[in-house]
Amino acid sequence: MIQLYIPLNFLGVIYREIKQSLADMERLFGLLEQNKEVDDSPGAQPLHTTQGARVAFSNVDFSYDPKRQILFDVDFTIPAGTTTAVVGHSGSGKSTMSRLLFRFYDVNSGSITIDGQDLRDVTQESLRQAIGIVPQDTVLFNDTIEYNIAYGKPGASKAEIVTAARAASIHEFIESLPDGYSTMVGERGLKLSGGEKQRVAIARTLLKNPAILIFDEATSALDSRAEQAIQAQLKEIAKNRTTLVIAHRLSTVADAQQILVLDHGKIVERGTHQQLLAAEGMYAQMWERQQAKKDEELVET
Ligand code: ATP
Numbered sequence: 001m002i003q004l005y006i007p008l009n010f011l012g013v014i015y016r017e018i019k020q021s022l023a024d025m026e027r028l029f030g031l032l033e034q035n036k037e038v039d040d041s042p043g044a045q046p047l048h049t050t051q052g053a054r055v056a057f058s059n060v061d062f063s064y065d066p067k068r069q070i071l072f073d074v075d076f077t078i079p080a081g082t083t084t085a086v087v088g089h090s091g092s093g094k095s096t097m098s099r100l101l102f103r104f105y106d107v108n109s110g111s112i113t114i115d116g117q118d119l120r121d122v123t124q125e126s127l128r129q130a131i132g133i134v135p136q137d138t139v140l141f142n143d144t145i146e147y148n149i150a151y152g153k154p155g156a157s158k159a160e161i162v163t164a165a166r167a168a169s170i171h172e173f174i175e176s177l178p179d180g181y182s183t184m185v186g187e188r189g190l191k192l193s194g195g196e197k198q199r200v201a202i203a204r205t206l207l208k209n210p211a212i213l214i215f216d217e218a219t220s221a222l223d224s225r226a227e228q229a230i231q232a233q234l235k236e237i238a239k240n241r242t243t244l245v246i247a248h249r250l251s252t253v254a255d256a257q258q259i260l261v262l263d264h265g266k267i268v269e270r271g272t273h274q275q276l277l278a279a280e281g282m283y284a285q286m287w288e289r290q291q292a293k294k295d296e297e298l299v300e301t
Pocket residue numbers: 064065070088089090091092093094095096097248
C-alpha cells in the first residue's frame with residue numbers, strides 16, 4: 001500500500017506542476033486560440049520580408065460579430081523601419097488593428113499585406129516569427145527570470161540574455177536580487193511590477209529580433225519617470241523596425257513618423273504630432289485635455 005501511495009503522491013505533485021505550466025501556456029496561447037477558424041490556406045508560403053517589412057492596411061472592414069462593425073475602411077501604410085502610432089478613445093478599435101496584423105482574425109473585406117504579401121497567403125508560423133508583441137500585460141512563466149527572457153529565443157546564450165536585459169533596462173534590477181538571473185518569478189515566485197514585467201517583455205522581444213513590432217502600451221497609469229523610461233526603451237526597440245504603437249497616452253507618440261486618430265473604427269485624422277496640433281482637430285483637443293490633466297496633477301503634488 002505504502003509502495004503504491006508514494007508514486008501516486010509523487011504523480012500528484014507532477015500533475016500539479018504540469019497543470020500549472022499548462023495554465024501558463026494556456027494564458028500565453030489563449031490569444032492564439034481565440035479564433036481557430038484562422039488557418040493556413042492550402043498553398044500558404046512562408047512570409048519573406050524582402051523590403052524591410054512594409055505594412056499596408058487597404059480598405060479594411062472588420063467585425064467580431066456580424067451585427068456590429070468595428071473597423072470601417074481602415075487604410076494606411078507603415079513604411080519599412082518607421083513607427084506609426086494609433087490613438088483614439090477607449091473602444092475605438094485600436095487593439096483590434098494589432099490583432100488583425102497578428103492575424104488572430106481575418107478581415108471582412110480589404111486586405112493587410114507585409115511587403116506585398118497578403119497575410120491570408122502566408123503561413124501563420126512565419127508571420128508570428130516576423131512580429132514581436134510587447135503586450136499590455138506580460139505573462140510570466142513560473143520559472144527563472146533568465147528562462148522568461150530566453151523564451152524570446154530558445155537556446156539563447158547567457159551573454160545574449162544579459163545584453164537584451166541591459167537594453168531593456170532590467171539588468172541592474174535582476175543583479176540586485178539575491179538569486180540574480182536564477183530568481184524564480186511568476187505567480188509562485190517573485191511578483192514583478194507592471195513596469196518590470198513590461199521590461200522582461202521588451203528583453204524577450206529584443207532577443208527575438210523581429211522585423212515588425214507591435215507595442216500595446218500599458219493602460220495603467222505610470223509615474224512620469226517610469227513613463228520616460230518606457231519611452232526610451234520603446235525608441236531602443238523600435239529602431240530600424242516597422243512598429244505599430246497602440247497608444248493610450250499621447251506623450252508616448254509625439255516622436256512617431258505617423259499618428260492615426262481612430263474614432264468609432266474610422267481613421268479621422270493622420271499626420272505627425274506637429275501637423276495634428278496645427279490641424280486643431282480631435283488630436284489637438286485630446287492633447288490639450290491631457291496637458292491640462294498633467295498640470296492639475298502637478299498642482300496637486
Ligand atoms: P482601449 O483603449 O480601451 O484598449 P481599443 O480602442 O483598443 O480600446 P478594441 O479593444 O479594439 O478597442 O475594441 C473595439 C471594440 O471591439 C470594443 O467595443 C470592444 O467591445 C469590441 N471587442 C473587442 N474584442 C472583442 C471580441 N473578442 N469579441 C467581440 N467584441 C470585441
